[in-house]
Amino acid sequence: MATVLVNPRTLRSARKQRRQLVVIGNGMAGARAVEEILARGGADMFTITMFGDEPYGNYNRIMLSHVLSGDETDAGILLNPLSWYQENGITLHAGVRVDRIDRFAKNVHSSDGRVTPYDTLVIATGSRSHLPPMDGLYTPAGSLKQGIFGFRTIDDTRNMLAHARAGHTRHAVVIGGGLLGLEAASGLRRHGVSVDVVHSGGHLMSAQMGPDGGAVLRRSVEALGIGVLTGCRTTAVLGTDRVTGVRLRDRPDLECDMVVMAAGIRPNVDLAVLSGLPVERAIVVDDSLRVQDEDDIYAVGECVQHRGEVYGLVAPLWEQAVVLANHVTGTDTSSAYLGTRTATKLKVAGVEVASMGLHGPELDTDEHIVFSEPSRGVFKSIVVRDNKMVGATLLGDSRKVAYLAQAYGSGLPLPEERLGLMFDLGTPGGETGVEELDGGAQVCNCNGVSKDALVQAVKGGCTTVAGAWKPRAPARAAAPASCWWARWWNGLPGEPWRRTPPLTTTFPASRWTRPRSWLKSEGWGCGPSPRCSRPWRRAARRTRSPRWAWPRC
16 A cells, blocks of 8 residues: 655645635625535635625614514614624724725725735625715704615614603604605604604505505505605705705695605716726626626625616525635535526515515506405506516505416416416415425525525525525535545545545555556546546645645546
């Protein structure tokens, strides 16, 4: 038997030479991208540094409305506490803003004067609350007037709660009648504050549903004691040092002592513009989430424009993070992000809402099935084209959402009796629909959890919600056992990218002296075809074993 010894000092030196991965943004998209990278062995490939504007770990921004209403605490919405970064060897600069990217020197310049080099850069700067142009927003000193709040960060939520609980807030105006605005209004109402929602569109949640559904939703919202004004625009905030009211176009002024801005979001692209990156509506990326014309810079999340689309929902962020991690780690460089068919299920001010695809018919040949029961707050709308469902809106009754989401996402055949899409008339009911969902169907939009992932987590003994949605490394394919390296590769425990070649490797001396025909017959050699040896020799490079220690196929 011949023995090859791998020098431990060489291995330690190789580990120290990990590439520098810098992530700008510690929000849901940036942190999820890092989780996906770690799940693919990124800890062995990179030294990871993250920058975040906020002095906290990563938290679930979707749950801010629950914190505002008092149903959840600040600690309860944390996804990655500060200890998680330490456990994974990540350097986090919390509360530090990045001012500039030097693309040619490959350095990141931050607000604390630090210059951080990178080999690979990920931009995940997210988005910010949009402040519509109007008079009276700012004081002469340039700060927001007292009583004006955005609703985007945990600090915004804390400030709103403190203002509402101070005792001098009696009436609030929420500007924006979308999802965020209605959630803010509902949360403030639970603290005893009188609330009016001012929306410039013709009906509430105009991005998720049509006018008929918006009318039913309005009745449900007004039943909660929330005033609704649609089709009007706010032109000014009244008051000198603090808010005393708002001025509306073609409507009487509204007296208030608190204004919440929930009129949509805008991508944070100032850093990209300053650094000379391509920006249109957001940072332009290709199907691998790589920034256009840049080899080592990626972008992910709400700051990204992909094929002309900018997404403000969570589900596309998770899909983008998977593709980005595959390319950054080299796990699957053929993966591509092709866009997301958005289907959302949520609860707005206590009302269940599901929306996917079109809100109404667009072609003369489209079928439109509508059921409306305003007294119960129920509205259902389904659009069918060429015997395939291309859109649906459900309000107040979401029992058929699982079945409809599968029909929308995978093009299931539809029943001839179209009412079966809305009611249990021979089609799967709510429980049966969940059982028959495709394994890849997404059951949790907030965290991008598929049915298969949830089932496997439970079978694996998972008993917590957090454990069910944490990213896992993709399953590896077994190597063909036709050479020594393949046999060693398949025999090691754990994932391939976490493996380190053993310090002592043994194999028969005849491995090098026998003729090729014997080697091939014994399964040691690869024969005349290099297809077996090359992938596993590439894997040897990734594990950074010395070239002289590689097996020769």
